[in-house]
Amino acid sequence: MSTYRLFELNTFIRRFVALNLPEPVWVQAEVAEVDERRGHFYLALMEKTEDGQEVAAQAKAVIWSRTANQWQRTNKLLLHDLLQAGREVKLQVQVSFHERYGLQLQVQDLDANYTLGVMAQQRQRTIDELMAAGLLQANKMLRLALVPQRLAVISSPAAAGWEDFMAQLRDNPYGYDFEVQLFPAAMQGAQASPEIRRQLKTIERRRDSFDAVVIIRGGGARMDLADFDEKELCFAAAQMTLPIISGIGHETDQSIMDMVAHTALKTPTAAANFLIDRLHYLDQQLAGARQTLQQQTSQLVQRKAFELARLGEQLKFQQQQLLQKEAWKLDQYAQQVPQLVRQILDKASSKLEQLQQLQDLLSVERQLERGFALLSVGDEIIRNSHQLAQHDTVTLHLQDGTTTVSTAPQDKKK
Structure with a gap:
């Protein structure tokens, strides 16, 4: 070897x-x-x-x-x-x-077309998966506060977009106040997705402290938007329980983050203007409601004043009618009283005469004339046999005089 x-x-x-x-x-x-x-x-x-x-x-x-x-x-x-x-x-x-x-x-x-094509395929797969999971429209279904002033902003603190956003909010012509807290993160490059996802988790834990999440970045190349097509980032954003306002796009381009967000604007300045305009719209609505309320209150007061005046006239007229009616009644009574008094006196006189006649009929003299007799002992009138048995003699009253009568039995006299 x-x-x-x-x-x-x-x-x-x-x-x-x-x-x-x-x-x-x-x-x-x-x-x-x-x-x-x-x-x-x-x-x-x-x-x-x-x-x-x-x-x-x-x-x-x-x-x-x-x-x-x-x-x-x-x-x-x-x-x-x-x-x-x-x-x-x-x-x-x-x-x-x-x-x-x-x-x-x-x-x-x-070959840029190859990379862009692969990115486009990955982008479409992410959109399809979001749709299949029911998350593509989930954030849009959340209710954005009528007055979103407590804002959790994810941005790079060194980015011009952050400065533009804050300057627009701070210098708004209506003097609206916004409570803004920055959650810093890289807005492009390999660290963008993990840092933004980490900040989204932090905000979600403190969701009761904010009205909305604002994700903004300054100007950049078209390719920079690819960072906001990243699958894990878009899924994390879609599952937020706070509305997301994005200001990361361009005039003709849209990232998946824009599609997922509750409201997608093109620039940080546009995002700030959206928030300002929302408050101004509500302010105008309240001003209009105030004006309408004032007009309706004024009209109601005028209508009720007219009704009160009408009721006052009616009451006055009714009082006059009532007084006239009562005066007429008094006149009638004044005319009727003497006649009524005469009728009462005549009736009383007739009754008195009847009583006088009855008294005459019931008098002792009239009874004696009719053949009745009256027994008495002194001033005491004998009304029953028991009284009669107590006296030996009684006075017998007749029409033509009186006589004494003995009440003792005959055998007693013998």
């Missing part, structure tokens, strides 16, 4: 690679890491097994600054927007092997 020095072996490998791969080849791989230094892009590429659990192959690649600049001018895209960890890429590489630095893939071209 031959023994080679390392340099000899590597020289052999270099010659083998140069002889067998003299022309550039196209390679499909997933970007594991990206490091940009002085305009050069150093890539770590990998390919996973079919189950996605293990790394089947990996290699290093480099895009020299000259190649990168030329490619960006030709394709009108920025490489740092396209080359993100986790994305599928199709690279044209020149395979080289150096005795000291080992195997290296020097990128000469990049």
Whole structure:
């Protein structure tokens, strides 16, 4: 068995690679890491097994600054927007092997359409999964507060979008106050999704302290929106119990985050204006309601005053009628009283006369005239036999006089 020095072996490998791969080849791989230094892009590429659990192959690649600049001018895209960890890429590489630095893939071209196509497929799969889970419209079904002033904002504190958002809220022409708390997170690159998801979890735990979540970012390239198509991030946002207001898009582009959000605006300034306008609309509604209430109150007071005046006139008229009626009654009574008195007196006089006649009929003299007799002892009238038995003699009163009568039995006299 031959023994080679390392340099000899590597020289052999270099010659083998140069002889067998003299022309550039196209390679499909997933970007594991990206490091940009002085305009050069150093890539770590990998390919996973079919189950996605293990790394089947990996290699290093480099895009020299000259190649990168030329490619960006030709394709009108920025490489740092396209080359993100986790994305599928199709690279044209020149395979080289150096005795000291080992195997290296020097990128000469990049198929942007392939990466964009894979991203589009991944985007559609995410949308389909959200729809299947019933989450695509879930946040839109939440009720946004009429006055959303307690805001949890996810943004980069160094981003111009954050400054624009706060300046717009602070300098609103109506003097509305907003209670804003910043939850800092990267808004692009490999750290965007995990940091935003972490902040969403934090906000969800404190959901009673806020009216809404606002996710904003400043200006950026179109490719930056791909960070907001990431599946785990969109699922986390869709399951929030607070309404999400997004200000991360462009005029013609829409991320899945925008689709999931309760309200999607194009810029941080537009998001701030939406909140201001919502308060102003409610303010106008209240002002209109106040004016309507004042008008209705004034009309009601006027109507009730008219009714009171009408009732007062009616009462006055009714009082006059009642007084006239009672005065007429008094006049009638005044006319009727003498007649009634005369009738009462005549009736009493007739009755008195009848009583007088009855008294005459019942008098002792009239009874004696009719043939009745009256027995008495002194002033005592004899009314029964018991009284009669107590006296030996009684006085007998007749029509033509009186006589004394003995009441003793005959055998007693003998």
